[in-house]
Amino acid sequence: MTRQKSLIYDIINKSSDHLTAEEVYRQAVDRMPGIVLATVYNNLNALVRDGLIIKLNLPDKNAHYDKTIPHDHMVCDRCGKIFDAFVSDKLCKDGFINTASSLSGQDIVSYELTLHCICKECQGKALN
Amino acid sequence: MTRQKSLIYDIINKSSDHLTAEEVYRQAVDRMPGIVLATVYNNLNALVRDGLIIKLNLPDKNAHYDKTIPHDHMVCDRCGKIFDAFVSDKLCKDGFINTASSLSGQDIVSYELTLHCICKECQGKALN
DNA sequence: AATAAAATTAGAATAATTCTAAAAAAGTTT
DNA sequence: AAACTTTTTTAGAATTATTCTAATTTTATT
Numbered sequence: 001m002t003r004q005k006s007l008i009y010d011i012i013n014k015s016s017d018h019l020t021a022e023e024v025y026r027q028a029v030d031r032m033p034g035i036v037l038a039t040v041y042n043n044l045n046a047l048v049r050d051g052l053i054i055k056l057n058l059p060d061k062n063a064h065y066d067k068t069i070p071h072d073h074m075v076c077d078r079c080g081k082i083f084d085a086f087v088s089d090k091l092c093k094d095g096f097i098n099t100a101s102s103l104s105g106q107d108i109v110s111y112e113l114t115l116h117c118i119c120k121e122c123q124g125k126a127l128n
Numbered sequence: 129m130t131r132q133k134s135l136i137y138d139i140i141n142k143s144s145d146h147l148t149a150e151e152v153y154r155q156a157v158d159r160m161p162g163i164v165l166a167t168v169y170n171n172l173n174a175l176v177r178d179g180l181i182i183k184l185n186l187p188d189k190n191a192h193y194d195k196t197i198p199h200d201h202m203v204c205d206r207c208g209k210i211f212d213a214f215v216s217d218k219l220c221k222d223g224f225i226n227t228a229s230s231l232s233g234q235d236i237v238s239y240e241l242t243l244h245c246i247c248k249e250c251q252g253k254a255l256n
Numbered sequence: 257a258a259t260a261a262a263a264t265t266a267g268a269a270t271a272a273t274t275c276t277a278a279a280a281a282a283g284t285t286t
Numbered sequence: 287a288a289a290c291t292t293t294t295t296t297a298g299a300a301t302t303a304t305t306c307t308a309a310t311t312t313t314a315t316t
Contacts, residue, residue: 002281002282002293002294002295003281004294004295005294020272021272021273022272034296035295035296036295036296036297036298037273038273038274038275038295038296038297038298039294039295039296041272041273041274042274042294042295043294045274046294055187057185057186057187057242058185059183059185061271061272061303061304062272063272063273074232074234074236077237077238085228085232085234086231086232087227087228087231087232090231091219091220091227092219099215099219100215100243103214103215103218104202104213104214104215104243104245106202106213106243106245106247106248107245107246107251108202108243108244108245109205109244109245109246110205110244111241111242111243111244112240112241112242112244113239113240113241113242114185114239114240114241115228115232115234115236115239116236116237116238116239116240117232117234117235117236117237118235118237119234120234123235130262130263130264130312130313131312132263132264133263148303149303149304150303162265163264163265164264164265164266164267165304166264166265166266166267166304166305166306167263167264167265169303169304169305170263170264170305171263173305174263189272189273189302189303190303191303191304
């Protein structure tokens with residue numbers, strides 16, 4: 001664990017957002033001037049590889065990074081807002097991974113559930 | 129519907145894979161020499177916008193496109209292979225979208241479930 | 257047939273991410 | 287602690303998936 005890596009790990013874990021590499025970089029520079037974007041990418045990749053953070057595959061050209069505590073994500077198809085959801089946890093009393101493994105016959109190690117919605121804010125606005 | 133758009137629509141619907149834009153393009157050129165990559169992108173985007181095909185957000189830098197018939201996806205974390213799965217359908221007797229809407233209190237319009245596994249083939253091989 | 261609107265083409269532009277090589281830092285062995 | 291090895295960081299170039307622009311062609315409409 002270098003200083004840079006633990007800084008990046010800390011930024012992901014203290015954030016309540018779903019930061020992109022660029023957003024992590026901007027926060028990192030504040031706390032360690034001189035750190036470089038490639039270092040942020042290197043460490044994000046290493047942290048993902050080692051299972052300390054996760055990479056989200058959302059409908060956005062940028063990758064987003066998140067804590068490992070399992071939860072789902074809600075994305076508004078109109079404004080693009082991303083926020084947490086807790087749905088899959090509640091669906092299977094033996095745990096989602098166990099149930100999905102049984103149903104599929106595959107050795108499932110993790111999962112990603114993205115719920116596409118029209119968020120409350122966008123519902124309020126008229127369509128154009 | 130132009131000739132190009134219906135060609136691209138047909139390619140997606142006849143394929144059992146999860147094609148990238150580049151792969152769609154290669155198949156399109158075979159059947160309509162002279163078609164151009166930008167046209168493929170334009171039409172893929174238009175078809176997604178109009179709900180005739182869907183765009184998958186998988187752990188791959190390329191976007192993948194698929195038919196609209198709802199199902200889940202399995203991705204092998206070791207070799208990257210992508211294949212279909214049918215798990216979410218079986219979890220809620222009132223339908224996954226209805227159940228997720230109730231549980232989350234949001235107006236959910238669709239969802240994407242990606243199951244990360246170690247596929248049978250990779251299980252067979254020793255780790256390096 | 258003439259006109260208007262939309263789609264295609266060709267190629268340049270954009271931008272997220274990765275790569276390369278050199279320098280610095282961290283870890284290890286004596 | 288010095289010497290050595292390995293890993294990481296840095297700086298900037300390279301890559302590449304996707305989008306954009308402007309001109310042309312096709313399609314739809316009057």
